[in-house]
Amino acid sequence: MSTLRPLAVVFAALLVAAAALPAQAGKGHVHGLATLKVAVDGETLTLTLESPLDNLLGFERAPRDDAERRAVATMAERLRNPEKMLLPAAAARCTLAEVRLTSLVLAGTPAHDAPAGAAGAAAAAKPADGHGDLMAQYRYRCAAPAELRSVEVRFFESFRRLASINAQVAGAKGQSAKRLTPKQSVLKL
Ligand SMILES: [Zn+2]
Numbered sequence: 001m002s003t004l005r006p007l008a009v010v011f012a013a014l015l016v017a018a019a020a021l022p023a024q025a026g027k028g029h030v031h032g033l034a035t036l037k038v039a040v041d042g043e044t045l046t047l048t049l050e051s052p053l054d055n056l057l058g059f060e061r062a063p064r065d066d067a068e069r070r071a072v073a074t075m076a077e078r079l080r081n082p083e084k085m086l087l088p089a090a091a092a093r094c095t096l097a098e099v100r101l102t103s104l105v106l107a108g109t110p111a112h113d114a115p116a117g118a119a120g121a122a123a124a125a126k127p128a129d130g131h132g133d134l135m136a137q138y139r140y141r142c143a144a145p146a147e148l149r150s151v152e153v154r155f156f157e158s159f160r161r162l163a164s165i166n167a168q169v170a171g172a173k174g175q176s177a178k179r180l181t182p183k184q185s186v187l188k189l
Helices: 007-019 054-057 064-080 116-124
Strands: 032-039 042-050 087-088 094-103 135-143 151-152 164-171 173-178 185-187
Touching: 032 185, 054 135, 064 164, 064 173, 087 135, 173 185
Parallel strands: 032 164
Antiparallel strands: 032 042, 042 135, 087 151, 094 135, 151 185, 164 173
């Protein structure tokens, strides 16, 4: 297989394949399930988690009171500090270069095109289908990418409502897919 194929094309193919799985049938998301795209490109390791907010937060709309606002802040803090949740193989010597969180519950993220003002924000905070997602993107720079043979994925311990993750890997060795669970949390690259 050509390794020159752009990663975007590989991902598009994987997404089409994933769409055929029963667990992802329909246009809505599935509570308990998340997807993780893993791309290795030279020294750069990029992991993109997409999850229903329910898995991470227990609700899928803008927070309505202080307790819910604290829950959002706690979730964001955990996701921005993935040291115990994402463990690239130590020998690869990867360091986290960037984290980007995108979700309707996080102020200032480009998840929606809200008009300015409270009315616009309120409208944007209420997804049309009653569901909401979060995307967390992690970019690592790895000093020894040849040693990057695995990533351990341990979001489950921090987010108990998350039961499994459909992982899709695209790298120099080609593409693969695996379902991760609390008991099967190591992703071979
Ligand atoms: Zn939902």
